[in-house]
Amino acid sequence: MASALGLWANRNELGGFFLLLSLLLGVGGLEAQDYGSRLGTQRGGEVSFEPRGPGVLFGALDPSVRKWYVPQELYNEYQWRQWEYSNYARQPYQRYVNTALEGNYFYDIYGHYVTRGWLVYDWHQDQPQALGSSIFKDGRFNDWFNNLTVSSDSEGQFSYAITVGNEIRTTLTPMTFSKPRFNGLQMDFAADKYQATIIASRISDPATGVTPQPARVSNSTSLIGGRATVQVGDFITLGGTLVDARNANTGLDVFSGDLIAGSLTAGQSSTPVTAIAMVLSDDSPEDGIGGAALFSHDILITARNFDTELETVFTLQQVVREGLEWPVIFGGFPKEGFTAADGDERIVLNYDFKSPAYVGPDPLSIVKVEFDYVLANDFKVEMWSNKQTGRRSTPAPPITNQIIEESEPALIVLQRAEGNVRDISNLQRVRYEYGLPTANMVGGFTIEGKDVFGFDFNGEWDRNLRFFQYPNPAIFSASGNHEISSLHADAYFFNLSRQQYPWFGFFEGYSIAEDYSTTAAFVVDHSGDILYDSPTTAFYEFVDDNDDQDRLPDWVRRGQSVGDNIVFPGWDENNDFISDFNQNDNATIPNSLPDYEEPFLRFAVDRPEFLFGIDLNNNDWIDRFEDDVLPDYLYKADRRGYNAFVGLDIAPDVRLLLGRVDERMFSQQRANESTYGLFTFDRNWAGFGRVRVFEMLKRVKDTIPDDRRAPTPFLTAPARPLVPDILPAADTWVNSSFIAVDHLAVPGLELTSKLKYDFYHQVLDDPRDLNERPLRDFTSFLGVINKASYTAEWGSFLLRPGLKSEYFRQSEFLQEEEPRQHWAGIAQVLAQTRLTPNTKIETGLELLRFRDLVADEDDMLARGVAVETGDLTSTQVAVQLSVTSGYLGYILTTQVGLRVGRIGTERIREAAPGVFEKGSKGRSETTSFITVFAGVE
Structure with a gap:
């Protein structure tokens, strides 16, 4: 009886359990399925995916001993069907798919879900923390975005952009920050009357390439800067600029040191002085x-x-x-x-x-x-x-x-x-x-006015502060403040101009201290050490030397593997980054022979000595063609002075002006005092042609050396040699004259004549150069070019004969150097005809006669000197077949040709013992080619 009652009781308990279970399951079936946070959290009208941490799904609370094979969030879909027998007879097996195929999930500092995708760039600075400065650049930053990302937005008059790149052309002002290849961040804002820019970079290691792992360092040199402008009224704009490069150690509290002066690195302060x-x-x-x-x-x-x-x-x-x-x-x-x-x-x-x-x-x-x-x-x-x-x-x-x-x-x-x-x-x-350099700061103000009472003006004042700190290991270990000292230097300029026809005038005054520097000469390596005498590893320039204004700085500094050896300012008027004096030179097929020396090209291209222009620094080189080794400030450092001129437009194409330059050096008792007059005439006459006249006369007392570099003659030139300024105009009358006449009155006939005459007339009785070598009392250059060419066409046949005469005479400044004088005559004939609409053949004949007018051949014969006289003759014959056709979406130009030349060099030779005579030694040169060009137009 007792056993029966026990069995009944057990059955009632088991039945009650199943009844309770069925009620719970029934209620669960009536409720909405719980997805946890998989579908986000709704707040108002938005769905948020911020991290909330794992939770507990009530539907999956099941006290079972069995193993769970799926996460709890999938319980509502699978419940206890957590494993299955794998049989691929009807449904073939599909490979695993990478969950990050469409990228990873990313969240911001507030926990907000940002996106699913890829991290392409990240710069973090965490202090105090070892290895707290890190930069990450994914391969996609280079492959997908070509090392440049731009995020921008605008509304109404307000616009802004955030640019991150390896090669950003950034200029705040030419006196504070100007780089053709800035590696870092630039944030820009613009409104109708306001503009602002912020720049930032870890200049010690900005990560120029791909970083599979974040490049983490404890010691770094960072740069931050900015500029803001505001328009006051309708005519005046005010601006402010600040750029600061500073060393830092992420193991220190960022606020324990000076935010401007920076802090000493571990390499600088780990041991005492x-x-x-x-x-x-x-x-x-x-x-x-x-x-x-x-x-x-x-x-x-x-x-x-x-x-x-x-x-x-x-x-x-x-x-x-x-x-x-x-x-x-x-x-x-x-x-x-x-x-x-x-x-x-x-x-x-x-x-x-x-x-x-x-x-x-x-x-x-x-x-x-x-x-x-x-x-x-x-x-x-x-x-x-x-x-x-x-x-x-x-x-x-x-x-x-x-x-x-x-x-x-x-x-x-x-x-x-x-x-x-x-x-x-x-x-x-x-x-x-005493202290080690830790920061370099440049800051200042600008003002610009347009048509203010008829005047245009702009000016800038800047102060350069260089900070030093005394290294002490005890202070460094305690994250204390080191003793800070500083040196300062100022720079300013002001330009003023007005034009009220027919009068015009211009004034520029400037003062750039000798110690004014935009060079951060203390860039650290990963260990915190600095090579103070190594510009290529420890120097970072706020303002680069980029005289040709291309994408490459002319010098080698931190972050650059090579400098720019291809520099020829002003010689690239067609902006193809190839010298116009060597136009057929390129990186694929280098050509070291300039066009004015190359057969068939030398007829049209004249020597650079025939260029004319203004040379206010009196180093015998036109200013706009000058390549120096200095940062591209508006004015050179260690100079103060002014330049002013007033002029008159006598006619629309006739101008006369008078001016004065007075410039001094801070560091030495040297000056440039020049009074000059300039006359220009440029007029076209219908039925005649164009006449150009340039005349500039100066009285100069210039003892300031302005060295330069020689322009790159061809793309593969190994270096640009330094050309020192020997100071040829210490007390001198300097003249530069140029006359050119282009006569186009007869159809098909082009007549061109050019004359350039320069002279330096020394006023001193015993003129000397910078190194006390004697100068000639009178130095001159005379160049005369006469060219005539005619173009005749008969159907598809074209004939172009031409004659050119070039006279060149130049006496050198130094008495010890020999003068140069020669004459060259060129006669050439070019003939071209089309065989088919896309095929043409061209032939050419060029005769060159070159005579050196310095060497005295009769004297050589009399003295019995067996040498070359400098005279030569050249005969060049060329033929070229050119075919142009389309192929695979490209326009192919195939050229097949041959050029044969015979060059005869005149020389004095000994015909018999003691008997000398003039003769000619000939040599031949040939060039054959088969060339295919693929073009898109």
Whole structure:
């Protein structure tokens, strides 16, 4: 009986359990399916996918012992059918699909879902944290977007864009920031009266290529800058600019240091400074006199007790052991009351904190070192320490003039005296705080006016601040503030112009300090070290040298593998990045022979010596064709002065102006004083042609050297040699005249005549160049070109005969150099005919006669000298077949041709013993070719 009752009770309990289970399942079937957060969370009218963390699905709460084979969020679809027998008889197996095939899921800092896709660029800066600076560039940034992304939006008058790229052409102002290849971020905003720009980059390692993993570093050099402009009224625009490059260590709190001056890196402050040297030298060593004059020297050393934070200042007398010498001084010549360093001599003051003569505070406790000197004359002050690493190993102290010459330690220039003072009239007290460079900042203001009371004007004032910090390991480890010092230099200019027909005028005044610098000469490597004397690895330029204004800077700096050796400013009028004097040169088939020397091309192309223009810096090279090795400021550094002219439009094509240049150097007593007059005439006459006249006469006193680089003659040229300015116009009358007549009155006949005449007439009795070599009293250039060509057509046959005469005479500035004088005559005939609509054949004949008018052939014969006379003849014959046709969507041009030349060189030869006569030695040259060009038009 008891067992029966127990069985009944158990059955009732089991039945109740199943009844409860059926009720729960029934209720669950009536409710909506719970998808968790798979479909997002609705808030108002939007669906959000921000992270919410995993939850618990009530429908999947089932106390079973069985193993779960699917996630709980799929329970409503599969319930207990969590595994299946795999049979692919009717439904073939399909391969696994990568869940990231359409990218990954990304969220912003607030947890908002951004997109599903790919991370192509990411720059993170986390502080304080080791390896806290990271940049990631996916391969898609290069492959899909060609290293450039632009995000933009606009509404009404407001527009903005965010640009990220490896090669952004960015200019704030030419005096503060201008780069053809800026690697970083640029944010721009524009409205009707307001504009603003922010730029940023990790210039020490901006990740120029693909980074499979984020490029993480602790030590970095970053740049941030910007510019904003506002239009005031209808005519005036005001602007402000700030650019700052600073070192940083992500292990430090970003607010523990100075946001502008930056902070020292681990490589700079991991060990104490144990030796400092101050180097005094002559800032103008070429004159050999009036160099640095040292009257007295002192030092102030500040030490800190890091337990009490008490600081104590020690003077020189307090840190020197009695009876010993400290600092140790090498070099210099003792004079009455001072020590001098003239010419190549140096005065080197060595402060060795490990020397037995030093009894001052421990280097680990020193937080500031200040030098107090009394100096005069034309001094230059440089600084060295054992913390200044360079391309060569750091020498052991003390250092001497000989060690500086042999070891070439990395020196940092602190100050140069203004002018080349030699009489101690600039006696002054100067103070320098030792520190390693940590930041370079340039900031300033601009103003621009359009038609303000009839005047147009623009101006800019900028200040350059260079920051230094004294390295101390204890402060660095505690994330404390290092002692900060700074040097500053200013630059400004103002331009004013007005035109009220027929009068016009222009004025420009400027002052660019010698020490004004837009170079961040302290870019760190990954370990935090700096090669202070290596421009290619440690220098970053805010303003690049890019005289030809292409996409490549002309010099090699941090972030560039090579510089631009293809530089020819002003010689590319068709903007194809190929010199117009060597137009058939290209990267595929290089051609090193300029067009004015190449057969059949030299008839139309004249030598660059026949170009004319304005040369205000008087280095015998037209300014707009000049290539220097300086940043592209509007005005050169170490200059102050003005240029002004007033002119009159005598007629629409006749202009006359008078002007004056007065320019000085800060660092030396050199000047450029030029008074000039300019006359231009350019008129076309119907039925006659065009006449052009250019005349510029100057009275010049120019002692400022303006070196330049020679333009690239061909694309594969190895380098651009430096052309020094020998100062040919120290006190000189300079004239440049040019006349050109293009006569087109007769149909088919073109007559061209050009005459260029330049001269330098020295006023001084014994003129000398920069290196004291004697100059000629009168130097001139005379060039005359006469050309005639005629084009005749008879159906498909074209005949073009031509004659050209070129006379060239140039006397060199230096008496030791030989003058040049020659004449060249060219006669050529070109004939062309079409065999079919797409096939033509062209033949040509060119005769060249070249005569060197300097060599005296009769004198050579009389003296019995067996040499070449410089005269030659050339005969060139060419034939070319050209076929043009379409093929696979391209326009193919196939050319087959041959050119044969015979060149005869005149020479004096010995026909018999003691008997000399003129003869000619001939040689042949041939060129055959089969060329196929594929074009799109």
